[in-house]
Amino acid sequence: MNMLRQRPLSLDVLRSFEAVARLLSFSAAAEEMHLTQPAVSRQIKALEEELGAALFQRGTRKVELTQAGRSLLRAVEPSLGKIDSAVRQIRLSRSRASVSVTTFPSFATLWLMPRLPDFERDHPGADIRLSATDRLIEVDDEELDLALRGCRPEHAPPGAVRLFGDLLTPVIGVRLAEAIARGDAPPLQQPGDLSGHTLVEMDDGSVAAAAQAWTAWLAPLGLEQLTPRRRITMNYTHQQTQAAIAGQGVALARLAMVHDVLERGDLIEPFGAAGRRWSTWCYWLVPLAGGSRRPEVEAFTRWVLEEAALTRQAIGDAPDVDTGAHGD
Incomplete structure (x- = not known):
């Protein structure tokens, strides 16, 4: 050779x-x-x-x-x-200040990205590198500064700061609401009426999906055996939200992710505040090895915590509310 x-x-x-x-x-x-x-x-x-x-x-x-x-x-x-x-x-x-953030796709789409322009306006010299993935991140990953993740409080890593709890609520889009009002779709006045509708939910086989599934919401009402007209299952929460907006059925949404959409009127809670149920999950900010207390990372951290405080206020996540978490 x-x-x-x-x-x-x-x-x-x-x-x-x-x-x-x-x-x-x-x-x-x-x-x-x-x-x-x-x-x-x-x-x-x-x-x-x-x-x-x-x-x-x-x-x-x-x-x-x-x-x-x-x-x-x-x-x-x-x-x-x-x-x-x-x-x-x-x-x-x-050559430039930058912040590397990892989070899961639905949190990035529904909560983080709509708010990012405010941070970018106030910090024009800082670049944001966003990695939206469901992959578990090692806390000593030197390529990343911060992680925004969801888990039960007992599974939160050391140093994690609680952002807000996970409040589930049924939502429908304007199209379905109008069809119900016209009598073109079955009524939706009480939880038992869900049997006449399509239920949209996340089902990716994860522990999170089980905690945030329709079964978990229906069980306390004694309706765990309820059979809907049909089910649509999707991989991500933001897909459920889009399906509900499009009038495809009733989605079990995370209020922290959709309260802005509810305020705009694109989504409606058919059962109002009475339909809200806390899950056992919370959302966390986790400092990672790459952050090393750089000024831009500290500024981004403060901004996330300020936005999270506004979200807690919007969803009623107060200190005297039992969300299944152990505090900040």
């Missing part, structure tokens, strides 16, 4: 190859790379010798990729893009 061909390929040579392959011109690639045309030609020739295959068919007026060239380009093009993106991100993080 020729050991020479086992050496790693030079990044500069691969950049020259990508430029020639993309522009199909040695002279144009040389101009873009700020090199001479003979220098680029020598790089490509050396690369072909190292690979043992021709990468280009060189004609009098045009250059074309060979099969080997197309194969190499498919690997090189996305790889160079990822490298350049990572370099830009590293340079940006070293």
Whole structure:
């Protein structure tokens, strides 16, 4: 075996190859790379010798990729893009203040993102990097500054600060409410009437889904055996909310996530405040290793806690309310 061909390929040579392959011109690639045309030609020739295959068919007026060239380009093009993106991100993080936040998709969509413009307005010099994922995050992850997560109080990690409790409430959209008022849909005046409607809920097999499911809401009313007209199950809370707004059924919403939507009138609580039930979950802010008390992270933390206080006030999460939590 020729050991020479086992050496790693030079990044500069691969950049020259990508430029020639993309522009199909040695002279144009040389101009873009700020090199001479003979220098680029020598790089490509050396690369072909190292690979043992021709990468280009060189004609009098045009250059074309060979099969080997197309194969190499498919690997090189996305790889160079990822490298350049990572370099830009590293340079940006070293030159600008930034806060890296991880949370789950529904919390990001329904609670955090609608409020972010206020923080960005007051802190124009801070970039926000938001990672919306259900993946569990290690508290010593140095790439992240803060986590916004939901769990039972006894499972909250050390240092977690309680934001607010989880208050569940049935909601419907304006379209369904109008259909009920016209008599085009079954009545919805008391919980037992849910049997005539489609129930929308989250079902991803998680512990959270069980705690926030229709069964948990119906059980205290003695209606755990209630059979709805049909069920629609979805992976995320924000999907349930959109389904309810679209008139697809009755969703069991998290009041902390939708009280702004209720205030706008896009969603309606058919049973009013009487239909609200606390779940055993709470939402938490968890400082992570990456934060290291940087000013922008501390400013973001203060802002989240201020917004959370407003949410607690809006949903009636007061100190004398039993939400299943153990306090801040």
